[in-house]
Amino acid sequence: MGCGRESVGGFGDHHRGCVCEVVRAILDIQNQATEDECSTCTTNCFLEPLGGIVSPARNAADTRVFTLLTKTGVPFMASYSSEEYDYCTSVFFRVEDIFDDCCATLRVLIPLYDRGGDAVPLLTDCGTKLNLGAICAVEYFAASDSCITVDLNCFCAVQCIADVDLGICN
Template sequence: MGCGKPVSPSSSKGCVCEVVRAILDIQNQSVRDECSRCTTNCFLEPLGGIVSPGRSNVDTRVFMLLTKNGTPFVATFSVDDCMDCASVFFRVEDVFDDCCATLRVLLPLDRGGDTVDLLNSDGTAVSLRAICDVTNFAVTDSCITVDLNCFCAVQCVADVNLGICN
């Protein structure tokens, strides 16, 4: 059993791959499901069901990936042509081949719309306290391609409207 869903013995795809594929499917369709026991379950439908079940004007399920040592996966993105920003928040753009995915790096914002610096004071690791300050997200132009088999967990964070054209 993987990620709350049965995994067939013939399936070679990992749990994270299965969840990210499901997120992509949910982002690409509109399906109604009124009840769920876990309000941040990545398989929760429809898009908009995480945190605010009645919300219908959403286009993205924001999620984080955890590495095999349990730390959030970090990607950089550029602001004003400088690669000096880091984020742990993503939107899936595509899943292809054997569990590869294109992810859009999302800009972490606080309640006031200001960028949240997720790195610790040395800039060497993610500050878990800073993650708690993130309440909103914005689109960046940075996309990365990852092998989903390299991660041990995926955590869905929120359903939001980023104004993404599908």
């Protein structure tokens, strides 16, 4: 099971962890449009319908933006390729698919300051460490063309950030 817990049946048993279940739920929510009552926790990853996080007006959305934390509590980072942006590292993702029990294809999202398209540099000046303060400066997101495949059992936490419309076709 995830987060360093041993599986109940002993070595070799494979059980889904909570991160896997949450990301699977995010994918299901992105793939369906259902109505649900408002929740008091406005960033709950299980909140339906898509568009309910942060924006109770339930604006049109096609993506639930989330971050993953490694088992050491550090935000997971991935790179994206871009000729348009000077920076190419992000901690923000969109789930595209889940397969083989708990593997997922994630689209790396480009963190932006504003709708004008200014990317937020998430790494320090020397480019070796994540600047946690810069994460707070992210206001908008854009879809990159970069996807990664991850084993969701390797993560200890998932945090949903926002529901946004990235214009992604399903």
